[in-house]
Amino acid sequence: xxxxxxxxxxxxxxxxxxxxxxxxxxxxxxHSSGKMGIxxxxxxxxxxxxxxxxxxxxxxxxxxxxxxxxxxxxxxxDMFEASQNHHNEAKVVIFCAxxxxxxxxxxxxxxxKKKDSALQIKLVKNPDIAKTLGANxxxxxxxxxxxxxxDEGVLSAExxxxxxxxxxxxxxxxxxxxxxxxxxxxQVTILSKNKENIKTPVMSKELLAIQLLDRIGSLLENKFDN
Ligand code: PMT
Numbered sequence: 001x002x003x004x005x006x007x008x009x010x011x012x013x014x015x016x017x018x019x020x021x022x023x024x025x026x027x028x029x030x031h032s033s034g035k036m037g038i039x040x041x042x043x044x045x046x047x048x049x050x051x052x053x054x055x056x057x058x059x060x061x062x063x064x065x066x067x068x069x070x071x072x073x074x075x076x077x078d079m080f081e082a083s084q085n086h087h088n089e090a091k092v093v094i095f096c097a098x099x100x101x102x103x104x105x106x107x108x109x110x111x112x113k114k115k116d117s118a119l120q121i122k123l124v125k126n127p128d129i130a131k132t133l134g135a136n137x138x139x140x141x142x143x144x145x146x147x148x149x150x151d152e153g154v155l156s157a158e159x160x161x162x163x164x165x166x167x168x169x170x171x172x173x174x175x176x177x178x179x180x181x182x183x184x185x186x187q188v189t190i191l192s193k194n195k196e197n198i199k200t201p202v203m204s205k206e207l208l209a210i211q212l213l214d215r216i217g218s219l220l221e222n223k224f225d226n
Pocket of ligand 1: 014016031032033034035036037076095096097098099100101126127128129130131144145146147148149160164172180181182183
């Protein structure tokens with residue numbers, strides 16, 4: 001029997017990188033492939049959820065499924081707008097995207113010419129999508145965040161958990177060799193409001209998606225005191 005525990009529930013997922021234009025030719029971005037968020041979208045759709053996947057620029061896509069609607073975006077500002085548009089209707093929001101924290105203040109309309117001197121580009125802050133939506137979390141809505149750190153990162157991730165009003169946060173550390181950007185596998189530490197701290201073994205992103213959805217499903221049924 002198929003597991004239809006998310007039947008009819010709206011799930012909003014952000015995934016992939018964002019690209020911040022410097023000029024028509026160049027941009028600032030990061031190494032996210034979208035694999036983790038895409039795995040979450042596929043597994044949630046298989047459980048009957050209606051998934052809105054706000055996907056930054058990547059060559060990858062989920063397997064076609066009638067329950068997955070993809071909204072392709074480029075920049076953090078685009079992702080912010082699309083996320084705001086779909087926030088109200090979502091029962092669960094998963095912030096898996098690696099959003100650029102900064103963008104060029106004024107992208108050049110023309111390709112910037114090479115000069116003899118150094119080039120300075122002023123960067124301004126992008127909105128924090130998870131934090132802004134977290135401040136407007138609806139009654140009964142769940143917000144799940146990811147955090148990417150280059151060290152152990154538990155303290156930073158706990159700060160993000162509080163600051164962004166997540167129900168739990170999934171910490172990726174670049175110290176773990178089979179985890180993070182681009183890989184087919186992941187290894188994470190799950191930190192929740194009630195001080196849970198669970199480090200998973202290395203597993204495929206698909207299996208991790210299944211386990212995260214199991215946890216979300218339990219929260220929806222109030223099995224966890226969270
Ligand atoms: O896409 P893959 O190649 O499969 O890689 C998966 C992943 C490593 C990108 C993913 O598992 C992951 O860890 N995503 C979060 C990456 C990140 O940017 O983390 P952060 O610690 O900078 O951000 C914390 C949280 O705030 C995240 O939920 C992020 O989506 C959110 N955020 C951050 C900045 C911003 N301006 N808006 C946000 O919503």
